[in-house]
Amino acid sequence: MIRFIIFDLDGVVIDFSWRQYIDYKSKILGVNSETFADIFLPLKEQWDLGEITLSELESSLAHKLGVKKKEIGVLNGFKKLGKPNKDIRKLIFSLSKKYKIGVITNVGSSRFKIEKRSYINDLPLNGSVASCYLKVKKPDPRIYMHALRRFRASPKEVVFIDDTEENVIAARKLGIISIVFNNRVQLLRDLEKYNIKP
Numbered sequence: 001m002i003r004f005i006i007f008d009l010d011g012v013v014i015d016f017s018w019r020q021y022i023d024y025k026s027k028i029l030g031v032n033s034e035t036f037a038d039i040f041l042p043l044k045e046q047w048d049l050g051e052i053t054l055s056e057l058e059s060s061l062a063h064k065l066g067v068k069k070k071e072i073g074v075l076n077g078f079k080k081l082g083k084p085n086k087d088i089r090k091l092i093f094s095l096s097k098k099y100k101i102g103v104i105t106n107v108g109s110s111r112f113k114i115e116k117r118s119y120i121n122d123l124p125l126n127g128s129v130a131s132c133y134l135k136v137k138k139p140d141p142r143i144y145m146h147a148l149r150r151f152r153a154s155p156k157e158v159v160f161i162d163d164t165e166e167n168v169i170a171a172r173k174l175g176i177i178s179i180v181f182n183n184r185v186q187l188l189r190d191l192e193k194y195n196i197k198p
Helices: 018-029 033-048 054-065 074-081 086-095 109-120 141-151 165-173 184-192
Strands: 004-007 100-105 127-130 158-162 177-180
Touching (some): 004 086, 004 141, 054 074, 074 109, 086 184, 100 109, 100 141, 109 127, 127 141, 141 158, 141 165, 158 165, 177 184
Parallel strands (some): 004 100, 004 158, 100 127
């Protein structure tokens, strides 16, 4: 029996696109978007894993791009481009009347503080799991196992929702019912397959 529904943040609870972010930041900094992505994404990976701080990320990015650190402003792009997905927020409030709700996210600690304050502190969550604190990120199976222990649930009691297919496949391999998120209508249809209705 399903007891827990776990949501990803970026691209699900938060309307945010990494492609859009990369295009936006590269334009502001006056660099080629592919060049920016090639330098930024490996640093973001370290940041998400809690291996480097935001300041270290910005210093390294500035050095590699040949710009001043004060021009980088990594968090500014998130604040400008990210917005709450109102449909999913409403769905979470509705589902929380019957199910426990959790979050698993790949995120750097300074950004997670913004996400909590701006997007999730008012949601009826029973817990959250962030990669930066665990030093492991989706699709690594260890982050899902940690979430199961944290939420005191077995795989068959959980539905996981993420917009990245790779993350969904990894969760399915552990026996977790998992859904690739595209939009609210599709998500409701997929949830109904498991007799989950808001």
